[in-house]
Amino acid sequence: MDSRFAGQVAAPEFSPGLDWINVEAPLSIGALRGKVVLLDFWTYGCINCIHMIPTLERLEAKYGAALVVIGVHSAKFDNEGETDNVRQIVKRYGLAHPVINDDQFIVWRSYSVRAWPTFMIIDPRGNIVAQQAGEVSFAAFDGFFGGLIAQWDSLGEIDRTPVALTLEGAGVPSGLLSFPGKILADAAGGRLFIADTNHHRIISADLHTHAVIDVIGGQNRRLSGFDDGTFDTATFNKPQGMALLDNVLYVADTDNHAIRALYFADATVTTVAGTGQQSVGRAGVGVVGAGTTTALNSPWDVTFGGDLNTLYIAMAGTHQLWALDTQTGSVSVIVGNGREALRDSTFADAELAQPSGVYVADNRLYWADSESSSIRAADLATGTTYTVAGTLENSLFNFGDVDGVVGTSRLQHALGVTGSPAGTLYIADTYNSRIKALDPTTNTLTTLGGTGSPGAYRDGALAAAAFDEPGGISYADGRLYVADTNNHALRVIDLAAGTVETIVFPNPEALQISGQTTVIGGNRAQDDLIAPPAQIVAPGAGAITLRFVLPDGCKLNADAPSRFEFNSEDTAIILPVESMMGSINDVIVTIPTELVVGMDTLYGLLEVYYCAADAATLCYIDRVRVEAAVTVAAGAAGMEMVIERVITLP
Numbered sequence: 001m002d003s004r005f006a007g008q009v010a011a012p013e014f015s016p017g018l019d020w021i022n023v024e025a026p027l028s029i030g031a032l033r034g035k036v037v038l039l040d041f042w043t044y045g046c047i048n049c050i051h052m053i054p055t056l057e058r059l060e061a062k063y064g065a066a067l068v069v070i071g072v073h074s075a076k077f078d079n080e081g082e083t084d085n086v087r088q089i090v091k092r093y094g095l096a097h098p099v100i101n102d103d104q105f106i107v108w109r110s111y112s113v114r115a116w117p118t119f120m121i122i123d124p125r126g127n128i129v130a131q132q133a134g135e136v137s138f139a140a141f142d143g144f145f146g147g148l149i150a151q152w153d154s155l156g157e158i159d160r161t162p163v164a165l166t167l168e169g170a171g172v173p174s175g176l177l178s179f180p181g182k183i184l185a186d187a188a189g190g191r192l193f194i195a196d197t198n199h200h201r202i203i204s205a206d207l208h209t210h211a212v213i214d215v216i217g218g219q220n221r222r223l224s225g226f227d228d229g230t231f232d233t234a235t236f237n238k239p240q241g242m243a244l245l246d247n248v249l250y251v252a253d254t255d256n257h258a259i260r261a262l263y264f265a266d267a268t269v270t271t272v273a274g275t276g277q278q279s280v281g282r283a284g285v286g287v288v289g290a291g292t293t294t295a296l297n298s299p300w301d302v303t304f305g306g307d308l309n310t311l312y313i314a315m316a317g318t319h320q321l322w323a324l325d326t327q328t329g330s331v332s333v334i335v336g337n338g339r340e341a342l343r344d345s346t347f348a349d350a351e352l353a354q355p356s357g358v359y360v361a362d363n364r365l366y367w368a369d370s371e372s373s374s375i376r377a378a379d380l381a382t383g384t385t386y387t388v389a390g391t392l393e394n395s396l397f398n399f400g401d402v403d404g405v406v407g408t409s410r411l412q413h414a415l416g417v418t419g420s421p422a423g424t425l426y427i428a429d430t431y432n433s434r435i436k437a438l439d440p441t442t443n444t445l446t447t448l449g450g451t452g453s454p455g456a457y458r459d460g461a462l463a464a465a466a467f468d469e470p471g472g473i474s475y476a477d478g479r480l481y482v483a484d485t486n487n488h489a490l491r492v493i494d495l496a497a498g499t500v501e502t503i504v505f506p507n508p509e510a511l512q513i514s515g516q517t518t519v520i521g522g523n524r525a526q527d528d529l530i531a532p533p534a535q536i537v538a539p540g541a542g543a544i545t546l547r548f549v550l551p552d553g554c555k556l557n558a559d560a561p562s563r564f565e566f567n568s569e570d571t572a573i574i575l576p577v578e579s580m581m582g583s584i585n586d587v588i589v590t591i592p593t594e595l596v597v598g599m600d601t602l603y604g605l606l607e608v609y610y611c612a613a614d615a616a617t618l619c620y621i622d623r624v625r626v627e628a629a630v631t632v633a634a635g636a637a638g639m640e641m642v643i644e645r646v647i648t649l650p
Contacts, residue, residue, distance in 0.1 A: 005148040007127025011037070011120070012110040019083045019101040021090050024166050027070065027098055029126050034159025035068045036149055037122040041102075041113045043076040044089040045370065045413050045431070047298055047316050047354050048135050049117045051278060053093055054255075055138045059145065060097065065160040066149050071099040074108040076116065077399060077413055079431035084455055085469075088486050091169040092179050092198060098163070123148070124157045175488050175621070176511040182301065182416070182472030183483040183490060184242040184249075192481065192503075193249060194490060195239045195472070199513065200224040202239060202251060202262065207476065210503050212510035216262055216269065226256045226276045234269035236260065241301030241357070241472070243311060245326065250311055252299040259291070259299060259313065259324060273313075273324050273331050274299070282318045282338030285348040291329045296322075301416075305360030305380070312365055314355040321355060321367060321378065335365070335378050335385060342372035342387070342394050350385040352376070353396055357416040357428070357472075361440075366417050366425060373399035373411045375427060375438060388443045389427070389436075401432045401452060409445040411436070416473040418480070426480055428473040435470065435482065435493065449493060449500060456567070457487045458500075458603055458625075464569065465500035467491065530643055534629040539595050542639030544579075544602075546589040549646040550610055554620075556587070557609040564589065565605045572598035572632045584608060595632045595639060602628040606645060622647045 011029050020026045029037070040056060042049035056069050075081035081103030090099055102108055111120055114133065121130040121144070130144065152158050178198035185192055185207060192210070194203040201217030216231040217239075225235025237255035244250075249262040250272070258274030273291035278298070297317030304311060312334075313322040320336035334347060341351035357368035365378040366388070374390030391398035392407040400410030416428030425438040426448070434450030449462035456466030470491075472483030480493040490503040505511065546564060556562060562584035566575055574594040582591070584606070604626030611620065624645055 002147065002151055004144075005123065005129060005151045007123045007125075007129035009128050011122045011126055011128050012107075014100065015106045015110070018106070019086075021083075021087055021099040021101070022095065022165050022167050023098045024164065027068075027163070029122065032068055032122075032163075033126055034124050034157060034161075035163075036063070036066060036124060036145065036152070036158075038067060038069045039072050039107075039111070039120040039122070040069060041072045041074055041108060041111070041116065041118040041120070043074060043116050044080055044086065044093075045077060045354075046116045047371075050093070051135055051298070051317065052117055053095070055136070055141065056097070058138050059141055062142070063145055063149060065162040066153075066158050067145065068163055069097040071095060071097060072102050072107050073099055074102040074105050074113070074116070076397075077431050079412060079433075079454055079469075082454060085486075087168050088469075096165065096167055098165070121148075124152045124159070176505065176508055177488045177490070179485050179488065180472070180483040180490060181238075181240045181485060182242060182252075183474050183481045184244065185474040185476035185479070185481045186244055187476035189244070189247075192490075193242050193244070194483070195242060195251070196511075197238050197240060197485075200236045200238060202236070202242070202249070203511065204249075204264075205503075205505070209506060211506050212508075214264075214267075215510065224255065226253075226258070226271075228260075228269050228271055231262075231267040231269065234260075241299075241303070241314065243302040243304050245304055245308055245311075250302050250324075250326075252302050252313065254298055254300055254316075257296045257298060257317070259296070259302065259311070272326075272329060278317065282320070283333050284337065285333045285335065288330050288332040291324055291331045294331050296331075300356040301358045303358045303360055305365065306363060312358050312360065314358045314367055316354045316356050316370075319352040319354060321352070321358070321365065340371065340396070342369065342374060342376075342391065342396065344376070344385045344387055347378065347383045347385065350378075351394075357414070357418075359417045359419055359425070361419045361423065361425075364440075366419075366440075368414045368417045368427065370413050370415055370430070372396050373413055375411070375414065375417055375425070377440075388425075388440060389438050389445045399431075401429075401434070403436075403446050404444065406443040406445075411445075415471045416483075418473045418475045420475050426473055426475060428470040428482065430469050430471055430485075433467045433469060435467065435473065435480065453567075455486070455565075457484075457489070457565075457605060459491075459502055460500060462493065462498045462500060465491075465493075528624045530624055530626045530645065532628045532641065532643065534631070535639065535641065536631045536633055536636045537595060537639035538636045539597050539632050539634065540638065542593040542595050543641070544591040544593060545640070545642045546584070546591070546606065547642060547644040548584075548587045548608060549644070550587065551647060551649050553613055554610045554647075554649075555613050556585070557611045562608045562610075564591070564607075566591065566626075567603050569601040569603065570598060572596055572600035573602055573630060593639065595630075597632050597634065599629075599631050602626065602630060602641075604628075604643075606643075608645075608647065610647065620649065 181197035182195040204214040224237040241252040274296040279295035300316040301314040311324040343351035353371035356370040402410035412431035458466040468486035471485040482491040
C-alpha cells in the first residue's frame with residue numbers, strides 16, 4: 001500500500017443533532033467504511049467555494065459510488081447559518097450530495113479547519129489521508145483519487161453501494177423564474193431586463209405593462225451552456241449583471257466566466273470577453289489583453305459610466321474591478337491587486353473582497369464589496385478608493401444590520417447597488433433581506449424597506465414589506481426594481497408612495513420552458529389576496545382552518561411541497577413554531593394559535609400544488625396571500641377563523 005493513500009489518524013465522527021440535507025437520516029464515518037469520503041468545508045457566499053462546485057460534480061460523476069462528497073456548511077455570515085437558507089442554496093447550486101449545517105462550527109473544530117474552502121479526504125478505513133485549503137483543480141484531485149481508489153480497490157475494500165439520497169427540491173416543478181439574480185430598468189427604452197439566473201436565460205419585458213418581449217438563452221430548454229447564436233439557440237450559465245448601450249445588452253455570464261453581448265437589432269448573442277474557462281492567477285492593474293482571448297473569473301455585474309465606451313466589470317473571482325473597451329474589444333484591470341481584503345488605497349494597491357455590484361455616478365465607480373459587507377467607491381479622477389458604508393476596518397467579519405454613518409453602519413453581504421439622478425444610492429442588502437438608501441454626501445445609511453426576516457415575502461407598505469436575499473436592484477422614474485432572488489420574484493418599490501408590489505407577467509406562458517414540468521400559473525406576482533372581515537375574538541386558544549376546493553378532476557400533488565406560511569405584525573396573535581410554517585397534505589388543515597388582548601394583523605402565504613388526476617405531469621400552482629385584522633378583547637367569542645380558497649384552473 002502506498003503510504004500516500006492510507007491515513008493514520010481516525011476521522012472524528014459527526015456530532016449528533018446536526019441538520020442534514022439531501023439525506024433522510026444523518027450519516028456517520030463508521031457507516032461509510034469502504035468509501036472514499038471527501039469533506040468540503042464551505043460557506044455559501046464565498047466565491048472560492050462556489051468555484052469548487054463544478055469540480056466536485058466532475059469528481060462525483062467520474063468516481064461514482066466509490067466516492068462520497070459531504071458538504072460541511074460552516075457559515076461565515078449569520079444569515080448563512082439558517083438551515084432553511086442552506087436548503088435554498090443547495091437547490092440553487094444543484095448540489096447532489098449530503099450537506100451538513102455546521103452553523104456552530106462543531107465539525108469544523110473537530111477537524112481543525114481554518115479556512116473556506118477546506119477539503120478533508122478520508123480513506124475506506126475511516127482515517128484522514130489528506131487535507132487541503134483553498135481552490136483545488138480537478139486535475140490535482142483526479143490524480144490523487146485515481147491512485148487512492150485503485151489501491152484500495154486492489155485490496156477489495158471499496159464499497160460501491162450507492163448512498164441513498166433525498167435531494168432537496170427533487171420532483172418539484174420549476175416556477176416561471178428561478179433565483180433571478182439581477183435586474184436592469186431601461187427608462188429610455190421602456191424595457192426591463194431580468195437575469196433569470198438558474199434558468200440560464202435573459203428576459204426582456206415591457207417596463208410598464210411587464211409583458212414578456214423576448215426570452216434569450218434557449219428558452220425551449222433549461223440547460224446551461226456556452227453557445228453564441230440567435231436568441232433561440234444561444235446559451236448561458238447562471239447570468240447575473242447587465243448593462244445597456246445602443247440597443248446592445250452586455251451580460252455578466254458568471255459561471256461561463258464571460259461577458260456576452262445581446263444584439264437586439266438582429267437578435268443574436270456574441271461573446272465579447274472571456275474564453276469560457278476560469279482564469280488562473282491574477283493580473284495587476286493596467287494589464288491589458290484582447291477580450292476574447294483573456295480568461296475571466298466570475299464576473300458578477302457590469303455597468304457603463306460617463307465614458308460610454310467603457311464597460312466596468314465587478315470581477316468577483318479575482319476581487320478586482322475590470323473594464324472592457326467596447327470599441328477595441330480589450331479588457332484591463334483597473335482597481336485591486338487581487339488580494340481579498342478591505343483596504344483603501346490607490347487603484348493598484350487597493351484590496352477588494354468579492355465585488356458583486358457596480359454603479360457609476362459623478363465620476364465615481366461604486367461597488368458592493370460583498371465579503372467585507374461594505375459599499376466602496378473608486379474616484380476615477382484621483383485614482384483612489386474609499387469606503388462609504390459599512391466598516392472602516394480591514395476586516396471581512398464586521399457585518400450586521402445597523403444604520404448610520406460609515407464606520408458605524410453595517411451591512412451583511414450586500415450584492416447590489418444603484419442610484420437615482422438626485423444622487424441617492426440604493427443597496428440590495430442581501431443577507432439582511434433589506435433595501436437600504438445611502439446619502440453619498442454624508443455617507444449615511446438608512447433602511448428603506450424589508451423586515452429583515454429571511455424566507456419572508458410580503459407586498460404593501462415599505463415598513464412591512466418582506467424580501468428574501470434580494471441580489472439585484474435598478475432605478476427608473478422614481479421606482480426601484482428589485483430581483484428578490486430567493487422568492488423567485490421581481491418587486492417594484494414606488495419611492496413616492498412608499499409601497500412594494502410584485503411584478504405580474506400578463507403573458508406568463510411566454511416563460512414556460514417546453515419539455516419540463518414548469519408550473520402553469522406559477523408567477524408569484526399573480527397571488528390573490530384573501531382579506532376576511534376584521535374580527536373581534538376572545539383571548540386564549542384559537543385556530544385557523546384552511547379549506548381548499550380543488551377543480552373537478554384534480555388532486556393535491558404528492559410530489560410537490562404544498563405549504564403555508566404565517567406571521568403576525570404585533571403580539572396579540574401568538575403562533576407556535578409549527579403554526580408559522582408547515583405542509584399542506586390535505587384539503588383541510590387546522591393551525592393552532594394563542595391570543596392575548598390587543599390588536600394585530602395576521603399575514604399568510606398559501607402555496608398549493610395540484611395536478612390532473614389522470615395526468616400527473618401536468619402540474620399547477622395556486623398561491624394566495626392572507627391579510628386579516630384581528631382585535632383580541634375579553635368577552636368576545638373564541639376565534640375560529642376559516643380561510644377558504646376555491647381554486648380554478650388558470
